[in-house]
Amino acid sequence: MTVATPRRVDAVRLGLTAWVLLVAAFALGIVAFAWPLFASASSSIDASHSNDAPWIFVVLIPLLIGVILAELADGSLDAKSVALLGVLAASGAVLRLPSGGVAGFEPVFFLLVPAGRVFGRGFGFVLGAITLFVSALITGGVGPWLPFQMFGAAWIGFFAGCLPPARGRIEIAMLAAYGAIAALAYGLVMNLWFWPFVSAGDTTVSYVAGDSLVDNLRRFWGFHVTTSFGFDIPRAVFTALFIVVAGRPVLGALRRVARRAAFEAPVSFIDASASGSTN
Amino acid sequence: MSAPRLLHPGAWWLWAVALSACALRTTNPVLLCLIIAVAGWVVVSRRADVPWSRSFASCLRLGMIVIIVRVVFQILFGVRVSGMTLFTIPEVTLPDWAAGVSLGGPVTLESLMAALYQGLRLAAVLACFGAATSLCSPYRMLRALPTVLYEAGVAVTIAFTFAPQAIVASRQVREARRLRGRSDRGVRAWTASALPVLEGALDRAVALAASMDSRGYGRRGSSSVAVRRRSIGLVLLGLVAIAVGSYGLLDPGAPALFRVPALALGAAALLGALIAGGRSTTRTRYRPDPWAAPEWIVSFAGVVAFGSFVSVSRMGDALNPSTNPLEVPAVPVLAVVGLLVAALPAWCAPRPPALVAPSTMAVAA
Amino acid sequence: MIRFEHVTITYPEASAPTLVDVSFEVPEGELCLVVGVTGSGKSTLLRAVNGLVPRFSGGVLAGSVTIDGLSTSAVPPRDLADVVGVVGQDPAAGFVTDYVEDELAYAMENLGVAPDVMRRRVEDILDLLGLHELRNRPLASLSGGQQQRVAIGSVLTAGPRVLVLDEPTSALDPAAAEEVLAALTRLVHDLGITVLIAEHRLERVVQYADRIVMVPGDGRQVVVGTPAEVFGQSSVAPPVVELGRLAGWAPLPLSVRDARRVAGPLREQLASVDSAPFSRATRSPGEVIATTNGLQASYGPVTALRGVDVEFRAGEVVALMGRNGAGKSTLLNHLVGLREPASGAVQVMGSQPHRLSARDVVRVAGLVPQDSGVLLYHDTVAAECSASDRDAGLTNGTTRTVLDRIVPGVDPSTHPRDLSEGQRLGLALSIVLASEPPLLLLDEPTRGLDYGAKQRLVAVLEQLAADGHAVVIATHDVEVVASVADRCIVLAEGEVVADGPARDVVVHSPVFAPQVAKVLAPLALLTVHEVELALAVASDSPYK
Amino acid sequence: MTLPLSQTAMKQTAMKRSSLRRARRALGAALLGIAALAGVVVGGASPAGASSCSGPIAGGEIRVVLVVDASDLGGGASATCLVVAAGTTGSQLLARRGSELGTGAPRYGSSGLLCAIDGRPASGCGDRSAGGFEYWAYFNGSSGSWVYGNFNPFTRRLSDGDIEGWRYVSGAGNGQDPPPRIGPARSLFPALAPSLPSLPDLSSLAPPSGAGDSPSSGARSAVVPSTSPSTGEARVDPSGDTSVDGVSSSTTVDDSVAVGAVALASSSTTHSTTGRWIGIAAVFVLIAVMAGGAWVQTRRSR
Numbered sequence A: 001m002t003v004a005t006p007r008r009v010d011a012v013r014l015g016l017t018a019w020v021l022l023v024a025a026f027a028l029g030i031v032a033f034a035w036p037l038f039a040s041a042s043s044s045i046d047a048s049h050s051n052d053a054p055w056i057f058v059v060l061i062p063l064l065i066g067v068i069l070a071e072l073a074d075g076s077l078d079a080k081s082v083a084l085l086g087v088l089a090a091s092g093a094v095l096r097l098p099s100g101g102v103a104g105f106e107p108v109f110f111l112l113v114p115a116g117r118v119f120g121r122g123f124g125f126v127l128g129a130i131t132l133f134v135s136a137l138i139t140g141g142v143g144p145w146l147p148f149q150m151f152g153a154a155w156i157g158f159f160a161g162c163l164p165p166a167r168g169r170i171e172i173a174m175l176a177a178y179g180a181i182a183a184l185a186y187g188l189v190m191n192l193w194f195w196p197f198v199s200a201g202d203t204t205v206s207y208v209a210g211d212s213l214v215d216n217l218r219r220f221w222g223f224h225v226t227t228s229f230g231f232d233i234p235r236a237v238f239t240a241l242f243i244v245v246a247g248r249p250v251l252g253a254l255r256r257v258a259r260r261a262a263f264e265a266p267v268s269f270i271d272a273s274a275s276g277s278t279n
Numbered sequence B: 001m002s003a004p005r006l007l008h009p010g011a012w013w014l015w016a017v018a019l020s021a022c023a024l025r026t027t028n029p030v031l032l033c034l035i036i037a038v039a040g041w042v043v044v045s046r047r048a049d050v051p052w053s054r055s056f057a058s059c060l061r062l063g064m065i066v067i068i069v070r071v072v073f074q075i076l077f078g079v080r081v082s083g084m085t086l087f088t089i090p091e092v093t094l095p096d097w098a099a100g101v102s103l104g105g106p107v108t109l110e111s112l113m114a115a116l117y118q119g120l121r122l123a124a125v126l127a128c129f130g131a132a133t134s135l136c137s138p139y140r141m142l143r144a145l146p147t148v149l150y151e152a153g154v155a156v157t158i159a160f161t162f163a164p165q166a167i168v169a170s171r172q173v174r175e176a177r178r179l180r181g182r183s184d185r186g187v188r189a190w191t192a193s194a195l196p197v198l199e200g201a202l203d204r205a206v207a208l209a210a211s212m213d214s215r216g217y218g219r220r221g222s223s224s225v226a227v228r229r230r231s232i233g234l235v236l237l238g239l240v241a242i243a244v245g246s247y248g249l250l251d252p253g254a255p256a257l258f259r260v261p262a263l264a265l266g267a268a269a270l271l272g273a274l275i276a277g278g279r280s281t282t283r284t285r286y287r288p289d290p291w292a293a294p295e296w297i298v299s300f301a302g303v304v305a306f307g308s309f310v311s312v313s314r315m316g317d318a319l320n321p322s323t324n325p326l327e328v329p330a331v332p333v334l335a336v337v338g339l340l341v342a343a344l345p346a347w348c349a350p351r352p353p354a355l356v357a358p359s360t361m362a363v364a365a
Numbered sequence C: 001m002i003r004f005e006h007v008t009i010t011y012p013e014a015s016a017p018t019l020v021d022v023s024f025e026v027p028e029g030e031l032c033l034v035v036g037v038t039g040s041g042k043s044t045l046l047r048a049v050n051g052l053v054p055r056f057s058g059g060v061l062a063g064s065v066t067i068d069g070l071s072t073s074a075v076p077p078r079d080l081a082d083v084v085g086v087v088g089q090d091p092a093a094g095f096v097t098d099y100v101e102d103e104l105a106y107a108m109e110n111l112g113v114a115p116d117v118m119r120r121r122v123e124d125i126l127d128l129l130g131l132h133e134l135r136n137r138p139l140a141s142l143s144g145g146q147q148q149r150v151a152i153g154s155v156l157t158a159g160p161r162v163l164v165l166d167e168p169t170s171a172l173d174p175a176a177a178e179e180v181l182a183a184l185t186r187l188v189h190d191l192g193i194t195v196l197i198a199e200h201r202l203e204r205v206v207q208y209a210d211r212i213v214m215v216p217g218d219g220r221q222v223v224v225g226t227p228a229e230v231f232g233q234s235s236v237a238p239p240v241v242e243l244g245r246l247a248g249w250a251p252l253p254l255s256v257r258d259a260r261r262v263a264g265p266l267r268e269q270l271a272s273v274d275s276a277p278f279s280r281a282t283r284s285p286g287e288v289i290a291t292t293n294g295l296q297a298s299y300g301p302v303t304a305l306r307g308v309d310v311e312f313r314a315g316e317v318v319a320l321m322g323r324n325g326a327g328k329s330t331l332l333n334h335l336v337g338l339r340e341p342a343s344g345a346v347q348v349m350g351s352q353p354h355r356l357s358a359r360d361v362v363r364v365a366g367l368v369p370q371d372s373g374v375l376l377y378h379d380t381v382a383a384e385c386s387a388s389d390r391d392a393g394l395t396n397g398t399t400r401t402v403l404d405r406i407v408p409g410v411d412p413s414t415h416p417r418d419l420s421e422g423q424r425l426g427l428a429l430s431i432v433l434a435s436e437p438p439l440l441l442l443d444e445p446t447r448g449l450d451y452g453a454k455q456r457l458v459a460v461l462e463q464l465a466a467d468g469h470a471v472v473i474a475t476h477d478v479e480v481v482a483s484v485a486d487r488c489i490v491l492a493e494g495e496v497v498a499d500g501p502a503r504d505v506v507v508h509s510p511v512f513a514p515q516v517a518k519v520l521a522p523l524a525l526l527t528v529h530e531v532e533l534a535l536a537v538a539s540d541s542p543y544k
Numbered sequence D: 001m002t003l004p005l006s007q008t009a010m011k012q013t014a015m016k017r018s019s020l021r022r023a024r025r026a027l028g029a030a031l032l033g034i035a036a037l038a039g040v041v042v043g044g045a046s047p048a049g050a051s052s053c054s055g056p057i058a059g060g061e062i063r064v065v066l067v068v069d070a071s072d073l074g075g076g077a078s079a080t081c082l083v084v085a086a087g088t089t090g091s092q093l094l095a096r097r098g099s100e101l102g103t104g105a106p107r108y109g110s111s112g113l114l115c116a117i118d119g120r121p122a123s124g125c126g127d128r129s130a131g132g133f134e135y136w137a138y139f140n141g142s143s144g145s146w147v148y149g150n151f152n153p154f155t156r157r158l159s160d161g162d163i164e165g166w167r168y169v170s171g172a173g174n175g176q177d178p179p180p181r182i183g184p185a186r187s188l189f190p191a192l193a194p195s196l197p198s199l200p201d202l203s204s205l206a207p208p209s210g211a212g213d214s215p216s217s218g219a220r221s222a223v224v225p226s227t228s229p230s231t232g233e234a235r236v237d238p239s240g241d242t243s244v245d246g247v248s249s250s251t252t253v254d255d256s257v258a259v260g261a262v263a264l265a266s267s268s269t270t271h272s273t274t275g276r277w278i279g280i281a282a283v284f285v286l287i288a289v290m291a292g293g294a295w296v297q298t299r300r301s302r
Helices: A016-038 A052-073 A079-099 A108-119 A121-139 A146-162 A168-198 A213-260 B009-025 B029-046 B051-077 B109-135 B138-143 B147-179 B186-214 B225-250 B260-278 B293-315 B333-342 B359-364 C042-049 C100-111 C115-128 C144-156 C174-191 C202-208 C227-233 C239-247 C256-262 C264-271 C328-335 C358-364 C381-392 C398-406 C421-434 C451-466 C478-484 C502-507 C515-520 C528-539 D002-041 D090-101 D217-227 D244-252 D255-268 D273-301
Strands: A267-270 B085-093 B102-108 C002-010 C019-026 C031-035 C059-067 C084-087 C162-166 C194-198 C211-214 C223-225 C288-299 C302-313 C317-321 C343-348 C365-368 C439-443 C470-474 C487-492 C495-501 D061-069 D077-085 D114-116 D132-140 D163-171
Touching: A016 A052, A016 A146, A016 A168, A016 B225, A052 A121, A052 A146, A052 B147, A052 B225, A052 B260, A079 A108, A079 A121, A079 B147, A079 B186, A108 A121, A108 A146, A108 A168, A108 A213, A121 A146, A121 B147, A146 A168, A168 A213, A213 B186, B009 B029, B009 B109, B009 B293, B009 B333, B029 B051, B029 B109, B029 B333, B029 D273, B051 B102, B051 B109, B085 B109, B102 B109, B138 B147, B147 B186, B147 B260, B147 C358, B186 C084, B225 B260, B293 B333, B333 D273, C002 C042, C019 C042, C019 C059, C019 C211, C031 C042, C031 C174, C031 C202, C042 C059, C042 C084, C042 C162, C042 C194, C084 C144, C100 C115, C100 C144, C115 C144, C115 C174, C144 C162, C144 C174, C162 C174, C174 C194, C174 C202, C202 C239, C211 C227, C223 C227, C227 C239, C239 C256, C239 C515, C239 C528, C256 C515, C264 C515, C264 C528, C288 C328, C302 C328, C302 C470, C302 C495, C317 C328, C317 C451, C317 C478, C328 C343, C328 C365, C328 C439, C328 C470, C358 C365, C358 C381, C365 C421, C381 C398, C381 C421, C398 C421, C398 C451, C421 C439, C421 C451, C451 C470, C451 C478, C470 C478, C478 C502, C478 C515, C487 C502, C495 C502, C515 C528, D061 D090, D077 D090, D090 D163, D114 D132
Parallel strands: A267 C059, C031 C194, C031 C211, C084 C162, C162 C194, C317 C470, C317 C487, C365 C439, C439 C470, D061 D163
Antiparallel strands: B085 B102, C002 C019, C002 C059, C211 C223, C288 C302, C288 C343, C487 C495, D061 D077, D132 D163
């Protein structure tokens, strides 16, 4: 019974290419999400084809996610990881159902964070992406925002896997804090992408292309506060609460299965003819 | 009119994306309404009788909500453009931590119309997406994935299969709570039921993995070095192109070539990488969806519509009628014709077969 | 075909090896049955055949396992897919896709079989297993038997020479089990496939087996041989074999048919004896505890119950029988108040269960659901026990004492999900029993239990009935019904088609009759034990 | 297990029905929305009234001069003094000017970028050019010299005595872009004086101090009246506008602007509105047919 000190599982290992891709994806992600802030007045974003840029990203992001998934999958995504991914993604999607996918009550992270924690970064990344994809397909909520949600969730899972080692209460506290922050950041970033659409044109909180970064930030903050705090704060609180309440058993369950599925478990054949084979 | 079969999902998505691209190019309410109508018409006449075909309706509702939100937004935060004042709401200025934005003031017809147009455009885009999702089965979509994404696809399929069982399980667990003399209602019950469901799920995953393993999962030809090099090269090329593209997107000084073209190149390269990587696996597909005449027609219809919109936008402002001063939107005949072409799939696409839907989507409802 | 040579398997973090020095060989085209008590390592043995143990589970395998000349130490399971097909206990748990056809093709897709070949094989398998009318159905909409057949088909399409099944029929009703076994025998006889089956329900499979591998567990040597040889000495044996032993028949009959052939003399000998005194239904049912009248229930379009009138009395054990979907579970759910009757009334101890609060219901009626696992959601047995005490507001330790009465010696620190089937059922049962509900309902309690566990369960039920509980078991297991039930209610299409003393109902039903009754029909003897008694009487009857 | 199955089955059928119904309702709703929209579009814009820049201004009002330089578009440069409510934003000021001169409201891109003033340029918005971008650069001259305004006309609130300038430039989109060619002189504000009816004597006018580099004739004449306190203010504007510079600019707008104004006016009023309505009607008939067809189909598939 190694519940006390489980070895750090890394269900999906990251090769060099994977790392390159992830870094690139992260950079592109920043551009894709934050372009409204950096776009200058007369750059082509708001020139002739005014709203093309975000839609370009709507195409690019999924492609990038695809490439990353392919890279992560290449070899290191064995039956166990895939089965776990599928089942966890389904559970996440189901958890999301009672909230009807409404932003306010979003228990997705409550599963995603511990899973990323237990099964490692790569797994967290894939799980985040797949969970939101599945729940979108199940609730029929496929839309231009989907790639961005997948992307955001993927990173939440990823960084959950990057958290420093800790045990017991500290671990739970850390996860809860991370969950809350992640939830807030998620909402903020989603808004940042969505902002120019909802409030393009002439409102006091609307995105004005080419305005100074500070002013746009100010207006964005205004937009965020006035529109989304109502959802984001409760979501963050819920996530943290969930992790505090159910975090320990969930972690326990995940570690149990990590043990039972025997990732990296010692396998050996003692045999006259052949011996010492590995998985 | 071929025999009943499911059209290749790729065709539907091409069509839908082209249509939504049309919607993105215009704020002309007439055209936008026509786009929505076309999408609806095609969906109604070619959707299979399956749960996920409902998503179009929900997308329409969502669209309505978006319009309303956009208008309300305008009323609350709208900067007061001159024009015919409809009514006035008291001004409020939020505290500084909320960026000191000011709400309220006189609301003019012009501003409302502008908001309405924008909302309508978003609604139209949503309708297009809804059309795509309700027209093609997610399962087919997964089967159409490039083979390098096979693992991810399998994970999603498993999730589909498992989701309804998880729901059933959670109900059983809630009942079980009652059997143990605990309340089976309220958030607490819900949370408490989540854990056993999760545990069951995990046990299930282990069993599933064993079954997959013993059924040859992950038995793929080791991707040859050449192929691997090629796909990695493509990926890197794509990344560079994208980097350049997004730089050009943000810097006014950059030449036009550094913008959309670069990004398009990047996208193409990534797509190429995905497909090239696919060659390396020894996996085969059972009864892959054909790409035949109907597929060509459907995707072509979408492209035609888009083309018509592009040429119209070349000719003038008909696609973006002015709201200040408010003017009666012109109706560019060419665009209308293009959209009518986009409605052709309602007749050209094969009828879907009567298939029994798996319980996934149903239970999710 | 399958050769085990001095195989010893030790799991990681396990103190003792699970299998010790197992050696046997199964020639091509045989149907080999693996028997043994729960936890004896049957599953481990089966999973070692294609190398899932130790490759998947981790652990150490000493010795060698060779399949068709391939050693599992050299070839990983996925590369054995076209040599060995493995079907797990719960077929549904192994499904990857959502539609029958895709599921059948799945293995071949992994193997990279050419599309046209794939298509042909799928068609073949569809016909071979009689699945063709189900080809477009979603897997979730299939019955248990159909699912099991699809699971078998889904490994067969890879074209394996060996098929390994872990308890393929234990969760099925008799009819569905027949479907599956018929399909299996066809595979053995027509395709010459080697089949390795582990099964608790010996009475269902023994007659098809060419060879038996008996895993005694706790490190003793496995016994391999023909059924007759093995059952000559084995502790676990189907009733018909035990009857054969009792009557000293040789060779031991394995099927009802064989037994009937040689049972003539025994029947004559017993004909004189009036079976009444041995019918164990001497308990006098007490006052009425629960009644339903005109109970209707429906899920949307489908009607689950139509006008059911039954009553349950204190101190009787009632068996609820019928096909899957006949409405057994629905009736139980109504009795415990999980569902509100669409029309008609349910009365338990004079109150309507669905009106009661959760706390009060458990004092009136308790239900052990089909998957007893759902009752358990703490991480140790101890936690479960104390929690159940708290829930029912009992003095601490009550549940634990009940548990010790039912399954003694369960380590309180183990995780409920790591318990054996029998232990888990025991735990669930004791949680329900802790608050001593006068009405006790069990849904499929014997699923997955070996003979020993069943006998213990029967004993417990007897005890409960004696204590004045009204016990209702919904089950397919005719042997258990025969040995414990006083009254038997048969449901079909949501209607009560038979309600009377178990003996009368069971004996005259071709489906529900236990093996002994089938052998000795028209005599109304149900169990080997009764035959023993009857013989005792007959031997000193005036006729001799 | 049968009960989950039967339930899902039941749910499926139920959902199918409801989904069709929803789809139909949604289509209907869409049509309604369209009708409402069509109804609304009929309403036109009515220009707001204006008060005098040379006359006394009421409390809560401010005087602002707005310089618009469209020389690069073949238009002239003009300065207009306007009296507006305190807290008016730059965009509102532009709109107000448009309505006072009858040259129509400015055109904005959907991202909020100012595309055209007085209908110039007729199409395009911040397009690229050899020199970088062609766009309307925003300046503030309250300090007495033009400062490239890195601010947002929608949120920039004006105060009394502000001088705002727009020039259509071709530049990099930064402070290097050239300012309007009319200098932001205080003299652009007309002196407050009683209005005596007389005709302006344009010939006797001297170039203004601090007028921008190489002012065009149109530009010079435009600022003249305000520089000579003796004359200029005193005249009733034909358009009933008593604002002196309103007059001056309106009188001195060179032909191109006049033409532009006419064109713009016609474009907003006289061009075949009826034709458009017919087109719209046709499309909506089409939509109605589709919706009807869809409704029938869903009905049949029930």
